[in-house]
Amino acid sequence: xxxxxxxxxxxxxxxxxxxxxxxxxxxxxxxxxxxxxxxxxxxxxxxxxxxxxxxxxxxxxxxxxxxxxxxxxxxxxxxxxxxxxxxxxxxxxxxxxxxxxxxxxxxxxxxxxxxxxxxxxxxxxxxxxxxxxxxxxxxxxxxxxxxxxxxxxxxxxxxxxxxxxxxxxxxxxxxxxxxxxxxxxxxxxxxxxxxxxxxxxxxxxxxxxxxxxxxxxxxxxxxxxxxxxxxxxxxxxxxxxxxxxxxxxxxxxxxxxxxxxxxxxxxxxxxxxxxxxxxxxxxxxxxxxxxxxxxxxxxxxxxxxxxxxxxxxxxxxxxxxxxxxxxxxxxxxxxxxxxxxxxxxxxxxxxxxxxxxxxxxxxxxxxxxxxxxxxxxxxxxxxxxxxxxxxxxxxxxxxxxxxxxxxxxxxxxxxxxxxxxxxxxxxxxxxxxxxxxxxxxxxxxxxxxxxxxxxxxxxxxxxxxxxxx
Amino acid sequence: xxxxxxxxxxxxxxxxxxxxxxxxxxxxxxxxxxxxxxxxxxxxxxxxxxxxxxxxxxxxxxxxxxxxxxxxxxxxxxxxxxxxxxxxxxxxxxxxxxxxxxxxxxxxxxxxxxxxxxxxxxxxxxxxxxxxxxxxxxxxxxxxxxxxxxxxxxxxxxxxxxxxxxxxxxxxxxxxxxxxxxxxxxxxxxxxxxxxxxxxxxxxxxxxxxxxxxxxxxxxxxxxxxxxxxxxxxxxxxxxxxxxxxxxxxxxxxxxxxxxxxxxxxxxxxxxxxxxxxxxxxxxxxxxxxxxxxxxxxxxxxxxxxxxxxxxxxxxxxxxxxxxxxxxxxxxxxxxxxxxxxx
Numbered sequence: 045x046x047x048x049x050x051x052x053x054x055x056x057x058x059x060x061x062x063x064x065x066x067x068x069x070x071x072x073x074x075x076x077x078x079x080x081x082x083x084x085x086x087x088x089x090x091x092x093x094x095x096x097x098x099x100x101x102x103x104x105x106x107x108x109x110x111x112x113x114x115x116x117x118x119x120x121x122x123x124x125x126x127x128x129x130x131x132x133x134x135x136x137x138x139x140x141x142x143x144x145x146x147x148x149x150x151x152x153x154x155x156x157x158x159x160x161x162x163x164x165x166x167x168x169x170x171x172x173x174x175x176x177x178x179x180x181x182x183x184x185x186x187x188x189x190x191x192x193x194x195x196x197x198x199x200x201x202x203x204x205x206x207x208x209x210x211x212x213x214x215x216x217x218x219x220x221x222x223x224x225x226x227x228x229x230x231x232x233x234x235x236x237x238x239x240x241x242x243x244x245x246x247x248x249x250x251x252x253x254x255x256x257x258x259x260x261x262x263x264x265x266x267x268x269x270x271x272x273x274x275x276x277x278x279x280x281x282x283x284x285x286x287x288x289x290x291x292x293x294x295x296x297x298x299x300x301x302x303x304x305x306x307x308x309x310x311x312x313x314x315x316x317x318x319x320x321x322x323x324x325x326x327x328x329x330x331x332x333x334x335x336x337x338x339x340x341x342x343x344x345x346x347x348x349x350x351x352x353x354x355x356x357x358x359x360x361x362x363x364x365x366x367x368x369x370x371x372x373x374x375x376x377x378x379x380x381x382x383x384x385x386x387x388x389x390x391x392x393x394x395x396x397x398x399x400x401x402x403x404x405x406x407x408x409x410x411x412x413x414x415x416x417x418x419x420x421x422x423x424x425x426x427x428x429x430x431x432x433x434x435x436x437x438x439x440x441x442x443x444x445x446x447x448x449x450x451x452x453x454x455x456x457x458x459x460x461x462x463x464x465x466x467x468x469x470x471x472x473x474x475x476x477x478x479x480x481x482x483x484x485x486x487x488x489x490x491x492x493x494x495x496x497x498x499x500x501x502x503x504x505x506x507x508x509x510x511x512x513x
Numbered sequence: 514x515x516x517x518x519x520x521x522x523x524x525x526x527x528x529x530x531x532x533x534x535x536x537x538x539x540x541x542x543x544x545x546x547x548x549x550x551x552x553x554x555x556x557x558x559x560x561x562x563x564x565x566x567x568x569x570x571x572x573x574x575x576x577x578x579x580x581x582x583x584x585x586x587x588x589x590x591x592x593x594x595x596x597x598x599x600x601x602x603x604x605x606x607x608x609x610x611x612x613x614x615x616x617x618x619x620x621x622x623x624x625x626x627x628x629x630x631x632x633x634x635x636x637x638x639x640x641x642x643x644x645x646x647x648x649x650x651x652x653x654x655x656x657x658x659x660x661x662x663x664x665x666x667x668x669x670x671x672x673x674x675x676x677x678x679x680x681x682x683x684x685x686x687x688x689x690x691x692x693x694x695x696x697x698x699x700x701x702x703x704x705x706x707x708x709x710x711x712x713x714x715x716x717x718x719x720x721x722x723x724x725x726x727x728x729x730x731x732x733x734x735x736x737x738x739x740x741x742x743x744x745x746x747x748x749x750x751x752x753x754x755x756x757x758x759x760x761x762x763x764x765x766x767x768x769x770x771x772x773x774x775x776x777x778x779x780x781x782x783x784x785x786x787x788x789x790x791x792x793x794x795x796x797x798x799x800x801x802x803x804x805x806x807x808x809x810x811x812x813x814x815x816x817x818x819x820x821x822x823x824x825x826x827x828x829x830x831x832x833x834x835x836x837x838x839x840x841x842x843x844x845x846x847x848x849x850x851x852x853x854x855x856x
Contacts, residue, residue: 494527
């Protein structure tokens with residue numbers, strides 16, 4: 045079920061919320077967790093029933109390992125390693141089997157597997173380090189499947205979720221949370237339906253016709269995708285935040301205005317924050333510590349960065365493009381650190397332009413189906429295909445998705461102008477509006493919600509981009 | 514609580530204002546002759562025609578096989594309610610919209626294949642569809658229910674894909690390859706869509722025309738006529754029941770029903786048990802069987818649609834059949850033009 049579907053907003057959500065507050069009102073607290081768990085499983089099964097057994101299997105195995113690990117017997121480390129191998133094995137089998145030369149074509153990537161696997165690995169790691177007491181199977185199941193964050197994050201840490209679930213005070217109606225939840229949901233829906241889905245038209249046409257693009261087309265297509273990705277994923281995350289608040293649960297922010305960044309470090313401090321936090325806690329720190337103990341050269345100081353960023357790239361998918369994306373960011377971060385060490389400074393505007401242009405360029409590798417397409421796009425952006433500004437894409441755009449009444453008057457420049465206007469609007473919002481728990485007024489939130497609902501009733505529904513990862 | 518209520522009221526107001534705005538815009542657009550191929554748009558076009566006596570209901574073959582201006586000039590004031598991509602399971606709510614029309618006759622154009630299979634579930638458009646299909650299939654179609662379809666404008670997708678403005682070269686090419694002078698067509702072009710290989714023209718009165726040469730370019734093996742004789746086989750009971758429910762709705766509105774079995778495809782002829790169909794429909798319904806005529810390949814644009822010249826012959830044939838409530842000796846000349854093997 046999609047957050048941006050009418051069934052979700054007007055049927056599923058009211059039913060689940062109604063049940064939640066009914067049980068809470070009747071003091072039937074023991075039934076609340078099972079209720080949310082069943083609702084979350086239904087939410088997941090609505091996509092594809094086939095994926096449910098795999099997720100339940102993964103939850104049961106991980107829960108079993110967590111119980112064995114927390115006994116702290118001599119075999120705890122073995123159980124921990126076995127648990128990690130199990131999780132990574134599952135992920136590699138489903139997600140990366142197509143990366144090898146022996147591609148297993150019939151395997152379908154189960155929805156959300158990257159997210160729920162990472163969440164469970166962190167749980168096992170914390171069990172190993174005795175950072176938590178074991179929860180009941182039902183509570184653990186809800187931690188993994190809680191529907192607002194199940195499909196595409198934010199990647200939760202159990203200590204920021206479970207205490208809230210177990211707190212009976214959190215089960216009472218709190219209208220402030222509900223209002224903030226509504227505003228956040230409306231903001232996220234607006235970003236997805238009104239901005240991301242509009243930009244998707246130009247981005248998709250551009251990336252499907254890379255060979256036709258002149259430099260202007262290529263820049264418009266790549267910037268469209270950069271903003272589409274941001275508004276799509278940030279919109280999803282804000283909807284998740286809002287939904288969780290309906291149940292009085294605070295889940296962490298996933299974006300903090302990444303496109304305002306003036307350095308690559310600032311960018312990653314605001315982009316998919318829960319994923320970078322996961323890599324930082326469970327991979328970067330252990331690796332960095334290990335290298336620090338055994339080596340003193342600067343190379344070994346930088347190596348963990350590079351490894352982590354390559355793995356962040358690979359986490360998104362099985363392809364060389366993702367690896368190149370991660371490596372480029374890793375190298376950029378190293379350059380940034382050297383730059384900072386030299387105490388060099390750039391004017392703020394130039395620093396912003398450089399950072400955004402670099403990020404925009406790397407999204408080309410992230411979006412392109414293969415390396416040759418990505419390189420072709422980069423060539424077009426650099427003007428290496430000749431001085432042509434390119435009208436092929438605009439010509440194509442002028443033919444699609446336009447009101448027939450407008451069509452006779454529409455021209456190439458009209459299509460280009462339309463895209464430029466949407467991009468400028470997106471840029472303005474990315475720079476001026478605060479992500480996450482913003483100070484949206486009820487009036488503004490309600491207007492965004494009304495506008496988004498209207499768009500949902502007349503336009504085709506589209507999935508969120510991060511569902512593919 | 515006050516804030517939550519304000520949120521609900523304001524969002525509802527914004528939503529309603531936008532829906533109303535778009536509905537008004539679409540209405541104005543249809544009034545200016547710019548309809549699009551959707552239920553709401555064609556219904557609005559029908560509403561603006563007060564003289565219509567015959568409504569031709571069907572899918573893309575209906576839209577592209579009839580010249581309703583010619584029919585009107587020859588005594589049958591008709592309206593073309595053919596819609597591409599809408600099959601007979603989508604007809605209940607469309608028929609429901611005919612209630613306010615003063616038309617006396619509904620002409621259902623159906624392919625014979627429809628009677629050999631169970632009826633599919635519709636992509637529910639309205640609550641009316643939901644109730645209608647409950648009579649036929651109980652809850653078997655409930656999974657198709659989608660809240661989006663309850664909004665009337667959903668069915669009126671306001672933006673069309675692949676629309677283009679016909680150029681001088683396009684008109685010349687159509688005249689050269691298909692013998693159709695679109696510039697002189699009194700129906701006036703609404704818009705064109707498609708590409709060089711296959712384009713569709715829609716006219717301001719609701720008609721359409723297909724320009725394609727996929728049949729001409731097909732290998733002869735693909736054009737080999739396939740005869741499927743199902744005339745000894747019973748028609749599917751669900752299809753018959755569905756047709757009788759559609760007929761009951763039309764008769765409830767006080768309109769006469771004519772069922773036309775559409776011309777076969779370019780490479781396939783299916784014979785069905787028309788006697789059973791006739792008896793299921795009863796004496797009040799007129800049945801016209803055009804499904805077995807041998808229409809030569811040069812008349813086909815693609816495997817489903819006739820070229821505009823052949824569509825004109827077909828229009829003349831059906832006009833004659835409607836006037837005489839079936840095949841009549843005076844319709845023979847139109848039939849001969851349609852089935853003539855000479856290009």
